[in-house]
Amino acid sequence: MEISAALVKQLRDQTGAPMMDCKKALLESKGDFEKAVTYLRQKSLATATKKASRTASDGLIAAYIHPGSKIGVMVELNCETDFVARSNEFTEFTKNVAMHIAALSPLYIRREDVSDQVIEQEKSIYHEQAKDSGKPEKIWEKIISGRLEKFFSEVCLLEQTYIKDDTRSIQDVLNDLIGKLGENISIRRFARYQLGESLPQ
Amino acid sequence: MEISAALVKQLRDQTGAPMMDCKKALLESKGDFEKAVTYLRQKSLATATKKASRTASDGLIAAYIHPGSKIGVMVELNCETDFVARSNEFTEFTKNVAMHIAALSPLYIRREDVSDQVIEQEKSIYHEQAKDSGKPEKIWEKIISGRLEKFFSEVCLLEQTYIKDDTRSIQDVLNDLIGKLGENISIRRFARYQLGESLPQ
Numbered sequence A, B: 001m002e003i004s005a006a007l008v009k010q011l012r013d014q015t016g017a018p019m020m021d022c023k024k025a026l027l028e029s030k031g032d033f034e035k036a037v038t039y040l041r042q043k044s045l046a047t048a049t050k051k052a053s054r055t056a057s058d059g060l061i062a063a064y065i066h067p068g069s070k071i072g073v074m075v076e077l078n079c080e081t082d083f084v085a086r087s088n089e090f091t092e093f094t095k096n097v098a099m100h101i102a103a104l105s106p107l108y109i110r111r112e113d114v115s116d117q118v119i120e121q122e123k124s125i126y127h128e129q130a131k132d133s134g135k136p137e138k139i140w141e142k143i144i145s146g147r148l149e150k151f152f153s154e155v156c157l158l159e160q161t162y163i164k165d166d167t168r169s170i171q172d173v174l175n176d177l178i179g180k181l182g183e184n185i186s187i188r189r190f191a192r193y194q195l196g197e198s199l200p201q
Helices: A005-015 A019-028 A033-042 A088-104 A116-132 A137-155 A170-181 B005-015 B019-028 B033-051 B088-104 B116-132 B137-155 B170-181
Strands: A058-065 A071-079 A186-194 B058-065 B071-079 B186-194
Touching: A005 A019, A005 A033, A019 A033, A033 B116, A058 A088, A058 B058, A058 B071, A071 A088, A071 B058, A071 B071, A071 B186, A088 A170, A088 A186, A116 A137, A170 A186, A186 B071, A186 B186, B005 B019, B005 B033, B005 B170, B019 B033, B033 B170, B058 B088, B071 B088, B088 B170, B088 B186, B116 B137, B170 B186
Parallel strands: none
Antiparallel strands: A058 A071, A071 A186, B058 B071, B071 B186
16 A cells, blocks of 8 residues: 555654654554554554644734623634735734624634535525515525525625725625735634623534 | 731731631641641632532633734633622633643643543553553553543643643632632633644534
């Protein structure tokens, strides 16, 4: 069996185990990465604390705590170089995104993150609403898709209207920034905490 | 036995416990200051368990962004009243917990949060390690349970050694605070972001 050098390196980066042991672990586990990690730990060559393997290359972590400290947001924005990460435009935008999330409580970053189950649920609700509206059945589909678009624009961060400029979406502002700074920039993840809210099980 | 008012005051200043409790602690410990501190801490612990069922209805959200903005932590701490939430001790502890999480990367708050699957996986690794150690089979169980305890103390926030006092765990510091402020206090949730780390699928 062939084990790629890239996979060996990735295992080494994550576990800190010597290169030869990483290769052996991958051979033993037939290329299964998680099994190779377990193998290394069994042989005491790797510790439980995982080293984070890096994917995005640079960026910033920022937080916004709303006055009163009952609402907080943390966000990760990625770019390609430390130079851009430290630029005024990028740090300013990162801060503003955190503040925007505190104000507008998005649930997702993009519509692709919304599960099929949630979309089906929304559609069935809009279907009932269309039926009840008394409008002709031939326009129900249009009503449903219109409401679904509205739903996305309310719950997906990138589609929300930017709090600092109500003529543009977050995606618009992000696109401008990408053009201006000449690097790929993405909002990778966020967490929004509201004091005492019930937590998902 | 006579307990001097000065000693009672000193104990009160150090522990923040009510005057009468300090006097009682010193009487119980026959004037031994350290024993009296221990007595009061034991009492705080009793208070903690007694109050555990009360719902925490107030608290704070706080964040700590490590210089360089590549690591960030957000945390929610709960208490019972806004009065305690705004106290110096509570706000200070909340900040310190966020900083502690940034430094020590816990994966869980308490050991009850670790899934059975993870525990079984760890046990199987320690079993292999014990087998490989060449030590007699009759002590394998002891080796395994010892390593599991160590694992919990590394990955569970409450069991970690507090970064600002390496003689105490976060749970110890939390218990002291509960005793001092007289309210149930809990660390409810946290998020720790490290720039570019791979995300769970």
